Amino acid sequence: MVQIEQVENRPLVSSPPDDPGAYVIVDDQGEASLHLIVENIHCPGCIHTIESLLHNIDGVHKARVNLSTKRLAVSWDDKKTSGYKIVSALSARDYQVVPFDPVLFGQLAQAEDKKLLWALVVAGFAAINVMILSVAVWSGFAGDMGPATRSLLHWISALIALPAVAYSGQPFFRSALSALRNRSLNMDVPISLAVVLAAGMSLAETIRGAEDVFFDAAVMLLFFLLIGRYLDRRARTRASEVAQNLLSLRAVAATVIEGDGSRRSVAIENLWPGMRVAIAAGERIPADGVIEAGQGDIDTSLITGESLPQAAKAGQQVYSGAMLSNGGLEVRVSAAGDDTLLAEIVRLMEAAEQGRARYVRLADRAAAIYAPAVHGLSVLTFFGWLLLGEIGWQASLMNAIAVLIITCPCALGLAVPAVQVVASGILLRMGVLVKVADGLERLAEIDTVVFDKTGTLTNGKPILANRSEQSGEDLALAASIAAGSRHPLAEALVAASNPVLAAHDIVEIPGMGLEAQIDGKKVRLGNREWCGIDDAAYGDGCSELWLVREDGEPVRFAFRDQPKADASKAIQKLLRKGLQVHLLSGDRSLAVELLAKDMGIANWTAQAKPDEKVKVLEALHASGRKVLMVGDGLNDAPALRAAYVSAAFARGSDVSQASADFIFQNPRLRSLPWAYAVACMARNLILQNFGFALMYNLVAVPLAMAGLISPLIAAVAMSASSIVVTLNALRLRFLKSGNA
Numbered sequence: 001m002v003q004i005e006q007v008e009n010r011p012l013v014s015s016p017p018d019d020p021g022a023y024v025i026v027d028d029q030g031e032a033s034l035h036l037i038v039e040n041i042h043c044p045g046c047i048h049t050i051e052s053l054l055h056n057i058d059g060v061h062k063a064r065v066n067l068s069t070k071r072l073a074v075s076w077d078d079k080k081t082s083g084y085k086i087v088s089a090l091s092a093r094d095y096q097v098v099p100f101d102p103v104l105f106g107q108l109a110q111a112e113d114k115k116l117l118w119a120l121v122v123a124g125f126a127a128i129n130v131m132i133l134s135v136a137v138w139s140g141f142a143g144d145m146g147p148a149t150r151s152l153l154h155w156i157s158a159l160i161a162l163p164a165v166a167y168s169g170q171p172f173f174r175s176a177l178s179a180l181r182n183r184s185l186n187m188d189v190p191i192s193l194a195v196v197l198a199a200g201m202s203l204a205e206t207i208r209g210a211e212d213v214f215f216d217a218a219v220m221l222l223f224f225l226l227i228g229r230y231l232d233r234r235a236r237t238r239a240s241e242v243a244q245n246l247l248s249l250r251a252v253a254a255t256v257i258e259g260d261g262s263r264r265s266v267a268i269e270n271l272w273p274g275m276r277v278a279i280a281a282g283e284r285i286p287a288d289g290v291i292e293a294g295q296g297d298i299d300t301s302l303i304t305g306e307s308l309p310q311a312a313k314a315g316q317q318v319y320s321g322a323m324l325s326n327g328g329l330e331v332r333v334s335a336a337g338d339d340t341l342l343a344e345i346v347r348l349m350e351a352a353e354q355g356r357a358r359y360v361r362l363a364d365r366a367a368a369i370y371a372p373a374v375h376g377l378s379v380l381t382f383f384g385w386l387l388l389g390e391i392g393w394q395a396s397l398m399n400a401i402a403v404l405i406i407t408c409p410c411a412l413g414l415a416v417p418a419v420q421v422v423a424s425g426i427l428l429r430m431g432v433l434v435k436v437a438d439g440l441e442r443l444a445e446i447d448t449v450v451f452d453k454t455g456t457l458t459n460g461k462p463i464l465a466n467r468s469e470q471s472g473e474d475l476a477l478a479a480s481i482a483a484g485s486r487h488p489l490a491e492a493l494v495a496a497s498n499p500v501l502a503a504h505d506i507v508e509i510p511g512m513g514l515e516a517q518i519d520g521k522k523v524r525l526g527n528r529e530w531c532g533i534d535d536a537a538y539g540d541g542c543s544e545l546w547l548v549r550e551d552g553e554p555v556r557f558a559f560r561d562q563p564k565a566d567a568s569k570a571i572q573k574l575l576r577k578g579l580q581v582h583l584l585s586g587d588r589s590l591a592v593e594l595l596a597k598d599m600g601i602a603n604w605t606a607q608a609k610p611d612e613k614v615k616v617l618e619a620l621h622a623s624g625r626k627v628l629m630v631g632d633g634l635n636d637a638p639a640l641r642a643a644y645v646s647a648a649f650a651r652g653s654d655v656s657q658a659s660a661d662f663i664f665q666n667p668r669l670r671s672l673p674w675a676y677a678v679a680c681m682a683r684n685l686i687l688q689n690f691g692f693a694l695m696y697n698l699v700a701v702p703l704a705m706a707g708l709i710s711p712l713i714a715a716v717a718m719s720a721s722s723i724v725v726t727l728n729a730l731r732l733r734f735l736k737s738g739n740a
Helices: 044-055 083-092 102-138 147-168 170-181 188-208 215-240 242-247 341-357 362-388 393-406 410-429 439-443 472-482 488-496 567-576 589-599 610-622 634-642 654-659 671-705 711-734
Strands: 003-007 010-014 031-038 060-066 071-077 097-099 253-257 263-267 276-280 288-299 310-312 323-335 432-434 448-451 458-464 507-509 513-518 521-526 543-549 555-563 580-584 603-605 627-631 645-649 662-664
Touching (some): 031 083, 044 060, 044 083, 102 147, 102 170, 102 215, 147 188, 170 215, 188 215, 188 393, 310 323, 439 645, 439 671, 458 488, 472 488, 472 555, 488 543, 488 555, 555 589, 567 589, 567 671, 580 610, 610 634, 627 634, 634 654, 671 711
Parallel strands (some): 448 580, 448 627, 627 645
Antiparallel strands (some): 031 097, 060 071, 253 263, 253 276, 276 323, 288 310, 288 323, 507 513, 543 555
């Protein structure tokens, strides 16, 4: 078994095999599972290393790492291996693990963010002050100062830079050491080498009283790279909070009906299949189950994404997290806790995030080739000059450091973030918020756009569609009755009529409609079945209410969720760009089909639950498509997370916004083709920046290897390359909106 032991105010995994407080769960079939937080993972390479390591242990069936939540889920045959062996294998590779706890994870994430922020502040302070001192040495004033003054300035720079490098470089040093221990290379390895060697040799040159030192190169490099690291870290922290936000939709307690009819309140953790629970109006359903008695209207937006409440009655399936708007229900529990549909949605989101974490950015792909090449050239320079015997080991090392500095990945490191900053600013002015560092890169690669219906392509609010067919008397009567209800269709009916007074003696029948007495006669306003309408269903895809009087013909009020004004135009722009467009909705088939026809969308799917939406996206992915998912409902959150890239609207649910890579601050869809155009140009500029970084290295590296460039000139050249990359990124400002 695995227990928790408190060490330095932090729980660590330890190994007593018979500890009763175990975090390993073993089922009836001998399948053991454990969930851990792996504190020190930073990149997709860590995921591959950990999963490969654990899969090589005999008996391990599954090992899955989520980069955003740093959560490791591992399961194994309890007879073949143990939690202790798994934890020991991770510890042997210097991976720090603790049992998974959302509260603990939040604390660890905050602590890590704080450390990065302080490292950034220290590096920035040091960079400013060291640069001021360096300018004094480099300027014409340097020629007037004597060796003693220059040496004093170098020592002051050392006193500022060396502590800053030791403190602010820790994120890169730890990552580099971890990579080396795991016999691999990442971008942090050459960065760490360049910083350490630059600082070390600068100190040695200062001791010797040499004219040139380059403390400024070390601290400036750390400062710029820490900015990118901190912003990326914050984006991942926000992503990890999504699942917990969704789980907050669960009920806290449930009212259980005992066999003798008595009732008691229990925590939802104590619910089991077979129990009978009572749900009152305004309460969330605590578990999945089947209605045995009662009726009412249920807000099922979590499942279907549709804003209209659904009538519920005996024999109908209900799901945890749905809200009972009115009436009362007695439900027989069929699934509780981690077996509910709500818990499954959270698992779908985490599984989708796991798939996303495997995405390798352009910079990471370049680093896979760049890091070993830089090391090889630097080592070749050092030993080459030693073998020539023309200069000593110090001068040979200086030439090798010049190679490291001149090839230090500032231009490569800025190639992506410089463009992202400019592109994000442009989109922000258009009302589009870019949430994740690689969102633009993904958006530029899409070939398919999948839209949700309600609130995305439509306004998400029903309006009376057949008002012209109604007499003023019928409309006024229906509106007078509808004024007694908060149902969305009733509110739409009231909004379509002149202000009216509510009729008297109105009774709302949950899940059915409204009944009132008008001039001593009974009048009903409600659904087709309750009002006794036998006519064939209309083929217009509208939601409906029927007005039935004792002495009159039934009157149908049809309601439709109107498409957004610019939806059709935005879709046509996307189609002209060669993108496929799909409509994926939880609404009724006829309504979805008609909207798809109006929008010119050939591919559509209706009545899709959250897990079914994810399956549709997985099928598109399996066929080689790269999908942009656009949605706004709670039920869209897993699909947004499962898509290659995703977008949501600011007026949508908090969970869907947290799951998305882009947030549209206004409901207009015209920003979508524009965002795609910006992303495509941004990708082109990034590739140009990589090309420039490559050409720069092809020219500069041979000169540095030949000993023609000093470390000081190398530092200046490195800074100049960063400026060129930044200026190229600013070309994005000249993109015209008409090109979208």
